[in-house]
Amino acid sequence: MVIPRESVNGHVTENRRIRPHPLVHTHMAGTECMDTEFAYWIPNVSGGLVTTDWPMDTDWTYEYNRDLAQTAEEVGFDYALAQARFFGSYGANKQLEALSIANTLAAETEELHLIGAVHPGLWEPGPVANFVATADRISNGRFSLNIVSGWFKDEYTGFGKQWLDHDERYARSEEFIQVLKGLWTEGAFSFDGRFYQYGHDVGGFDGVPSKPLPVQKPSPKLFQGGNSQAARKMAAKHSDVLFMNGGSLDDLTAIIEDVEGYAEEFGTEPPEFAANAFVIERESEAEAEEELENIIEHATDDAVEAFKEQVQHAGQDSPEGEGMWADSDLGDLVQYNDGFKTGLIGTREQVVERIRKLDAIGVDIVLTGFLHYDEELERFGEEIIPAVREADPIEGEVETEERTTEVAGAKVAGQ
16 A cells, blocks of 8 residues: 655655565464565676675685685575676676575585576576586585576677567566476477477477476476566566565565555566665674765776666666666665665664665565675674564564665665
């Protein structure tokens, strides 16, 4: 439900949403506990999670990421998401390929769920289906896939691939997912689509074979990104989890409600929802904001400007002109998935309370990134995750109107 209101100042949302709290998982008889899950961005590309010259403790190498994954598993993270990048962007001049690093980290862990990533158009769904099924068997059911419809035009044209219009990229991704699911659940599979045709002229076979099948049933979990209307419809039809760029409670609620509405229209089960958040947890709110100011004031300006130019092919390029990065300024883009906006910036208590509010509007997974990965990921797992899981969920209606503060040009919700 949306209640119109007048704007109090330039930093306050113009609508007030009241959202009923979703069902909460019962862990023990008679008790309701928070069941929020936690993921982290694997830093498998150089430059960290923020485009800045401010000192950071992170590394893109395999050895570093192996140790980080084992730490993340030990301190309670549920998922690790690999970044899919081939050309240098936002300072990411070195890249460990996403499927490969996710698979190797799956082999180096025992409980952590690894998420690889592919771009339809750069990858064919047939070989990817076999790769993911193989990785799922290696990890005993701990491998999933993120479908990235694509915003970086140069990666397509540079590899000699056709660059499609915004909504056509999502249409191709929908077929990509249909092919994956068919190959993972059927003994032999045929498909006739606009972008993919499978199962014809296969000598000796009735359809395309794909064995062995994955461990997870009916198939490995499929994630996707995107905030546009095309992305929301795709999530409602085909995906298990929608990754949302960072945003205020009102921004995230609008996406969740849209996707749930589309799912009702299509007669499907709505996906889970994951929100991106860059975490700056310090002893005081002032210290956290000072860290954010330093990150932004020392931003690598040329790289951020180039990134702003590249992402014009994302939400701004959709028919409605809305979606990922459509309203992001340079300060926001220093964290390249709008992670500052979500507001996990402050003291431990403030971060926990913010996660309670995210849970209350329907966010199932919090996708985290850090400046100093070694220290901060471990501390988050040891202090924040247990505090969240011991916290009481917010009961009743949730008011999503909140003040958004600008810190060094970046929008931070809930401050």
